[in-house]
Amino acid sequence: MTTGASNDKASVENNPTSHRKEQIVEVSVFLFLIVSSMIISFFIVKQGSMSFVLIALSTILRDLTLVSLILFFIWRNGEPLTVIGWRFKNIGNEAVLGMWLFIPIFFGACLLETNCTRPVSSFRQRRCLR
Numbered sequence: 001m002t003t004g005a006s007n008d009k010a011s012v013e014n015n016p017t018s019h020r021k022e023q024i025v026e027v028s029v030f031l032f033l034i035v036s037s038m039i040i041s042f043f044i045v046k047q048g049s050m051s052f053v054l055i056a057l058s059t060i061l062r063d064l065t066l067v068s069l070i071l072f073f074i075w076r077n078g079e080p081l082t083v084i085g086w087r088f089k090n091i092g093n094e095a096v097l098g099m100w101l102f103i104p105i106f107f108g109a110c111l112l113e114t115n116c117t118r119p120v121s122s123f124r125q126r127r128c129l130r
Contacts, residue, residue, distance in 0.1 A: 025075070032065050033068075036061045036065050037062070040057070040058040040061060070084065
């Protein structure tokens with residue numbers, strides 16, 4: 001006698017459309033991992049050096065590929081997103097908080113950038129070198 005869980009698994013394995021869907025998702029995640037790094041390396045070779053924008057975009061793209069890989073593994077195992085701590089209970093409040101926190105962080109980064117790009121006075125240079 002077979003259990004209901006094994007019947008469900010057998011029906012999924014015999015269903016060609018779900019197997020095809022899994023293969024398509026698996027290949028697309030794999031290609032996203034490989035092709036994104038190839039595209040970034042193409043721009044690096046073409047420019048000769050890495051600008052801030054290129055570094056930022058490559059970091060964002062790399063993180064997106066890793067998140068897609070994690071989401072694929074979670075989806076493939078049939079686990080909920082709460083396993084990794086993603087809860088969508090208060091998503092509106094979280095989005096508003098993120099938008100409000102963007103403002104002070106943005107201006108703080110601008111202040112850091114302006115203070116760090118100023119030329120150091122000769123007095124400050126001599127004092128730091130001692």
